[in-house]
Amino acid sequence: MSTQIEQQETETEADEETEPEVESPGDRRRAQRNERQAQEQAQREVEEETLDDEDTITLKVFRYDPEVEGKQEPRFDDFRVPFHKGMTILDALIYARDHYDSSLTFRHSCRQAVCGSDALFVNGRQRLGCKTQISELEDPVRIEPLPHQEVVKDLVVDMEHFYDQMEAVEPYFDADETPDDKLEEQRQTRENREKVKMSTRCIWCGACMSSCNIAAGDNEYLGPAAINKAYRFAMDEREGENRKQERLRIIEQEHGVWRCQTQFSCTEVCPKDIPLTEHIQELKREAVKNNLKFW
Amino acid sequence: MSQSYNRGTVEDFGRWREFTAGMWAWIFHKFTGWVLVGYLFTHIAVLSTSVGVDPASAQAGSDLYTSTLSGLESLLIVRFLEVGLLAVAVFHILNGIRLLMVDLGVGLESQDKSFYASLLLTGAIVVASVPTFLGGKLL
Ligand code: HEM
Ligand code: SF4
Ligand code: FES
Numbered sequence: 001m002s003t004q005i006e007q008q009e010t011e012t013e014a015d016e017e018t019e020p021e022v023e024s025p026g027d028r029r030r031a032q033r034n035e036r037q038a039q040e041q042a043q044r045e046v047e048e049e050t051l052d053d054e055d056t057i058t059l060k061v062f063r064y065d066p067e068v069e070g071k072q073e074p075r076f077d078d079f080r081v082p083f084h085k086g087m088t089i090l091d092a093l094i095y096a097r098d099h100y101d102s103s104l105t106f107r108h109s110c111r112q113a114v115c116g117s118d119a120l121f122v123n124g125r126q127r128l129g130c131k132t133q134i135s136e137l138e139d140p141v142r143i144e145p146l147p148h149q150e151v152v153k154d155l156v157v158d159m160e161h162f163y164d165q166m167e168a169v170e171p172y173f174d175a176d177e178t179p180d181d182k183l184e185e186q187r188q189t190r191e192n193r194e195k196v197k198m199s200t201r202c203i204w205c206g207a208c209m210s211s212c213n214i215a216a217g218d219n220e221y222l223g224p225a226a227i228n229k230a231y232r233f234a235m236d237e238r239e240g241e242n243r244k245q246e247r248l249r250i251i252e253q254e255h256g257v258w259r260c261q262t263q264f265s266c267t268e269v270c271p272k273d274i275p276l277t278e279h280i281q282e283l284k285r286e287a288v289k290n291n292l293k294f295w
Numbered sequence: 296m297s298q299s300y301n302r303g304t305v306e307d308f309g310r311w312r313e314f315t316a317g318m319w320a321w322i323f324h325k326f327t328g329w330v331l332v333g334y335l336f337t338h339i340a341v342l343s344t345s346v347g348v349d350p351a352s353a354q355a356g357s358d359l360y361t362s363t364l365s366g367l368e369s370l371l372i373v374r375f376l377e378v379g380l381l382a383v384a385v386f387h388i389l390n391g392i393r394l395l396m397v398d399l400g401v402g403l404e405s406q407d408k409s410f411y412a413s414l415l416l417t418g419a420i421v422v423a424s425v426p427t428f429l430g431g432k433l434l
Binding site: 278 | 315316317318320321394397398399400403406407
């Protein structure tokens, strides 16, 4: 999943060098770096010259800019990008932006599936740009902003609504009772940690919400990510019974868990492999068990 | 904030672009559920308007009920509709069982396989039923 172009390791050579010249280590490193860069440059030139159809991929990228006249009508731009092994969608977009059109706009930060800023609609499916290998996709690669969110510019969508839904479930640890000694740890059993493990992995990318048919038709629906967040805390035994009841009240409301129609599309697209539908279903059962009392 | 663009049809088509098993199952289940309700009402309407109380003609096999039903059965299109009804009902029942399992949290990892299994089984049962439905003489 590396986003770097592979670089030749030259350290071992450096260690063996025993030249008597009075040369600071810094000078040597700089000289080596220059040499390496020259090599890479030459290699790149050769590569770019021998570029043919097989070594390039075509990106079809959604473009739209409400602030520039002439770009207000959405359109698709084609970019031909040289392919290298291990290249991700994000790498290709960065290449296109740096080499062809600096106005091409998309969010990214960590490049390693941690920050959740580059969920995109690629070849008809929600995917994380930095976690999706180009080699897995059919050429041309069609890249659009996430569906069901307002487009701000090019591939950037407005995430505000998604964040609002996340906030609505009070996504923070909040125990009924905290230890008297403030420095005391609040330990969790191994079993309980296992139970919530997958649910803690969410990176707030919004892919799941974008893939959900129900969320598309019902703006008030909490959506898979928020419900998963609620699951993460409702199932945490350290919070205590009162807090759990409050959490269940939030997810039981009209636009909560009961809107889920088990289409599994969120589970299919989640880049962190969180079993979202499973968690939603478990909260449904939890809510029923909580309300049905026959004695 | 900058003004943002409502993608209209892109938005609507995006929603349906890539179907996964669970989404097909959902669409089919809705569709078959409502077809069954439609059939239920037609069924009640047809039967309730064809019950005549005339023992003599019933004896002779020419009462309203018999003639209505054999009239319907003599139409080829009705025979095909019956096969369709069976397909719809069988799929709804099988997928209904699948959904009950999903609700109980059983076998969620194989929800797609159980959907394909429902489809295959429905197909097999429908094919097996064809001789029964289409075989009888069109009176
Ligand atoms: C053994 C027979 C049946 C089984 C196991 C079954 C099962 C189910 C289940 C589990 C659902 C809920 C789907 C969900 O979770 O969203 C459902 C929905 C439905 N069923 Fe059935 N069903 C059966 C027979 C029927 C019949 C005979 C009719 C019509 C007369 C019918 C009409 C419907 C309708 C209209 C829906 C709602 C569809 C929607 O979501 O809009 N079902 N069925
Ligand atoms: S649950 Fe998965 S798809 Fe949804 S926001 Fe979190 S990481 Fe993204
Ligand atoms: S850039 Fe951070 S998740 Fe892709």
